[in-house]
Amino acid sequence: MSSQGQILKDNLKKYSQDYRSRKDNIVLTNAVAKSGINAVAFNNEVLARMQHKFSEEIETLKVTNQKSSGRCWLFAALNMLRDDAAKKHKLEYFEFSQNYQAFWDKFEKSNYFLESIIDTLDEPLEGRLVTWLMQNVLGDGGQWDMFVNLVKKYGVVPKDAMPETHHSSNTGDMNRLLITMLRRKAMELRSSYENGTGIEEIRGKKDQMIGELYRFFCIFFGEPPDRFDYEYKDKDKTFHALRNVTPLEFYDQFVGIDLDEYVSIINAPTKDKPFGKTFTVRFLGNVVGGKDVMYYNTDIKTMKELAISQLKDNKPVWFGCDVGKMLDRDLGINDAELFRYDLALDMESKLTKSQRLDYRESCMTHAMVFQGVNLVGGVPNRWKVENSWGDEKGDKGYFIMSDSWFDEYMYQVVVHKKYLTPEIIAGLDQKPIELDPWDPMGSLAKPIF
Helix, strand or coil, X not given: CCHHHCCCHHHHHHHHHHHHCCHHHHHHHHHHHHHCHHHHHECCHHHHHCCCCCCEECCCCCCCECCECCCHHHHHHHHHHHHHHHHHCCCCCCCECHHHHHHHHHHHHXXXXXXXXXXXXXXXXXXXXXXXXXXXXXXXXECHHHHHHHHHHHCCCEHHHCCXXXXXXXXXXXXXXXXXXXXXXXXXXHHHHHCCCCHHHHHHHHHHHHHHHHHHHHHHHCXXXXXXXXXXXXXXXXXXXXXXXXXXXXXXXXXXXXXXXXXXXXXXXXXXXXXCCEEEECCCCCCCCCCCCCEEECCHHHHHHHHHHHHHCCCCEEEEECCCCCEECCCXXXXXXXXXXXXXXXXXXXXXXXXXXXXXXXXXXEEEEEEEEEEECCXXXXXXXXXXXXXXXXXXXEEEEEHHHHHHHEEEEEEEHHHCCHHHHHHCCCCCEEECCCCHHHCCECCCC
């Protein structure tokens, strides 16, 4: 690298003099050292307008807790389904087994990864695509269509039928071991191919690997049930029992929602993603042969209108956002003006939503559920959010989102087709535009720690 751009000692002296010439810099430095930048930049005016009161609000259950795992997308989707199931069967409280869903997701993702390795055997190891695959082997995160694939193939079970384990709630150590194992298996498949082994024999090797992985997941999650009994009492104290049902039978009898009727609507206002078009992402999925991830891109106003229509019909809305931006975890508040870093640090850091996507400043990181919205003259100003971080944050685990934050950091809502406009319905028949796997809209919902 050229020495032309090096930092000179004379410049360092000038920077130091400039810093010390302003007394407020010393005060600010001491305040940040003592309390942290968020405490210094916190905008107290936000609290007055972020009240947990909503003109449209769904009766909800106690929040769930994903603990130290990235299963937010599974929790959010199962929470959305349980609302309907609890009302249908008059239950005071209910949870589906998130562990059951996580087992099959990890198992299917492992197969999906190894199939991706086979699909890219002719790609150079040092090329961008294979490098990306090796750096993004497998994680906890996921997308709505990936959840649909799991339910359609494996059904669901109540939490009692497959309870949490240590590693379903704390996935870090398991994931590290799994990623190492899968990278080694990728190396074995590519080495076999380089040594002249045919594709059929390579697939045979892969099938043996899948058997090893099944054992691995049973050790960490427990083995999923083929059949089970489910007994419960409803709010009227009436006893019910479903005997010897499969997970798919349980879904049909206990839930019965056609998940194919739901569509992912995104707001990605970048030049390469025109509104009114559908999109998919290469190498983004979990079940080989299952439904591809598909989005319909539209403007933020339309996205809000669709979500509000579903909420007004007393139906929750699964959504994906960049939760870590302008967030107070303890208060459970997302507001675009929650922290005034511009005032505290005398800095300009404003980017548009499209610029944040293009320059990788933002992407979807977390999935939750809308359970209400406050409308003033038909216009939303705040949204009720069901999170899956336990009941100690926010209002007993329920968060609140300002409408201005929605504009800037909301990327996806999932709505039933009956709420879509004729224009969107017609647009769903388009062949999706395929995005590269490293596109920001290829990010998977997972938590921040």
